[in-house]
Amino acid sequence: MSDSLKISRRKLSDEVFDRLYQQLLNGDYAPGDSLPSERELMDTFGVGRPAIREAMQALERLGLVSIHHGQRPKVLTPSADGMLAQIELTAMHLLSTEPASLEHLKEARLFFEVGMVARAARQVGAKDLARLEALVERQRVALNKDIDAFIAADMGFHVAIAETTGNPIFIAVSRAMFEWLARFHTSLIHWKGSEHVTLEEHERILAALKNGDEGAAIREMTRHLERARSVYAPS
The missing domain is CATH 1.10.10.10 (Winged helix-like DNA-binding domain superfamily/Winged helix DNA-binding domain)
Structure with a gap:
């Protein structure tokens, strides 16, 4: 046999x-x-x-x-973060060896974050807005001074939008997407030299959330991520 x-x-x-x-x-x-x-x-x-x-x-x-x-x-x-951490190594291997997987992840991020900001516009609270304002202010302070602090606040802004939902799975997915993209290549989440543009886009997203304007929040987030997608360039 x-x-x-x-x-x-x-x-x-x-x-x-x-x-x-x-x-x-x-x-x-x-x-x-x-x-x-x-x-x-x-x-x-x-x-x-x-x-x-x-x-x-x-x-x-x-x-x-x-x-x-x-x-x-x-x-x-058990936690949602722990659940996603279990597939981290597989995700890294997939992103490193299958070029199409990176495109799929970028597409998934756009779909996911637009959904998150739409929901945030409907239910964002005063504490959520205060936190988002603080993160935008941290970006403003770090602009042209501390790129690491700027990127950390950038990522924190997007995760904070997911946190407005109170859904631990949404929050864990948001964190995981940034972790996977950041560890694959920093340029996939941050376009060096465009910090002022990123800051302006975040300010417009925040303004839409403050006004509870779901349509504007969706448009501004879509423009923000589509602009970023156009300059993604893996090394």
């Missing part, structure tokens, strides 16, 4: 992982609970210490438990 058709035996650590993962899904352990000790798990599953440790490390990489030396693993509260 061909080797490719043979069914290989699973690692013991994979079996342990599956059982612990199922227990977490079943609610046997709630966020904040401590899992049994290594010795207890070894006795329960009838496996050695390496299998337990490998399984725990896999759970930790998924953001399901935290591990500290000398303490029992603790179950974490």
Whole structure:
């Protein structure tokens, strides 16, 4: 029989992982609970210490438990940020090896951010506006002085718009898109030399949000991102 058709035996650590993962899904352990000790798990599953440790490390990489030396693993509260962090390496690899994926991500960002600003115009509150004003002011202060601070405020402005929704998945997606673009190439989120244009565009978006003008907010965000898309140039 061909080797490719043979069914290989699973690692013991994979079996342990599956059982612990199922227990977490079943609610046997709630966020904040401590899992049994290594010795207890070894006795329960009838496996050695390496299998337990490998399984725990896999759970930790998924953001399901935290591990500290000398303490029992603790179950974490699942989060949207943790969910997206799990696919970060895959996203980086995809962006680096598939040119079309970068175009898809830019298109997705435009679609996503236009939707976010439209919703923000309908429900933005006084605290949200104060935060957006502060971020625009930080950009104004950093203009032609501190490019890193300017870019940080630039990214913060867009994420803050997503935060007006109060939806943790929207917020996590917004952060993830910027992280992926920034780590792939900074020019994908910031056009060097156009800081004054970016600032003016953000001011117009903010003005539309202050007025609760959804149509204007959509137009200004679309112009802003379309202008930025036209100068995206990966190295």
